[in-house]
Amino acid sequence: DGGITQSPKYLFRKEGQNVTLSCEQNLNHDAMYWYRQDPGQGLRLIYYSQIVNDFQKGDIAEGYSVSREKKESFPLTVTSAQKNPTAFYLCASSIMYRHNEQFFGPGTRLTVL
Amino acid sequence: QKEVEQDPGPLSVPEGAIVSLNCTYSNSAFQYFMWYRQYSRKGPELLMYTYSSGNKEDGRFTAQVDKSSKYISLFIRDSQPSDSATYLCAGGETSYDKVIFGPGTSLSVIP
Numbered sequence: 001d002g003g004i005t006q007s008p009k010y011l012f013r014k015e016g017q018n019v020t021l022s023c024e025q026n027l028n029h030d031a032m033y034w035y036r037q038d039p040g041q042g043l044r045l046i047y048y049s050q051i052v053n054d055f056q057k058g059d060i061a062e063g064y065s066v067s068r069e070k071k072e073s074f075p076l077t078v079t080s081a082q083k084n085p086t087a088f089y090l091c092a093s094s095i096m097y098r099h100n101e102q103f104f105g106p107g108t109r110l111t112v113l
Numbered sequence: 114q115k116e117v118e119q120d121p122g123p124l125s126v127p128e129g130a131i132v133s134l135n136c137t138y139s140n141s142a143f144q145y146f147m148w149y150r151q152y153s154r155k156g157p158e159l160l161m162y163t164y165s166s167g168n169k170e171d172g173r174f175t176a177q178v179d180k181s182s183k184y185i186s187l188f189i190r191d192s193q194p195s196d197s198a199t200y201l202c203a204g205g206e207t208s209y210d211k212v213i214f215g216p217g218t219s220l221s222v223i224p
Binding site for chain 2: 098
């Protein structure tokens with residue numbers, strides 16, 4: 001089955017620690033995205049990547065970092081510089097230049113203790 | 114003003130009812146409009162997308178866009194308990210621009 005996987009489903013982190021969220025897709029999509037979802041707010045774009053070894057900041061990139069070494073993988077690191085990291089993180093992918101048809105993974109719930 | 118706004122609900126309807134979910138947006142350059150369905154603690158799934166104004170129908174779902182009033186609607190006919198979810202509307206200027214999502218409307222269909 002083609003799709004997007006995110007791991008882990010739930011993640012707990014102590015303040016001051018960096019943590020990396022995994023996102024893998026086997027849809028052969030070129031573009032991948034990371035969003036953050038908070039209650040009462042729309043999905044907010046953190047980073048996106050159109051091709052391997054290239055990525056762009058979204059609206060709320062501060063305190064986050066990404067890499068795109070493989071087409072299938074787009075991990076997100078939440079650094080200790082992110083002031084309010086507790087949220088639901090969603091990874092998505094699409095055909096290049098088809099941002100309007102994004103496919104989402106199941107999400108990772110990050111809680112900072 | 115947020116670029117895409119939705120009434121958060123919750124909206125509760127009896128099974129079989131016609132549901133109307135609505136969004137407003139502020140960016141007059143939006144040409145693409147999407148509806149996503151998100152079940153609790155899951156990722157959103159693309160339900161429908163439309164280009165420019167007009168209607169699009171897919172089974173029990175109809176998406177409607179009125180660009181003159183910057184208003185987007187999703188109608189669900191013969192609603193089912195399995196339709197209980199949060200519905201996110203979204204817009205974009207072109208297919209390669211970033212998508213702006215609304216906060217979602219929570220829908221509950223009561224058997």
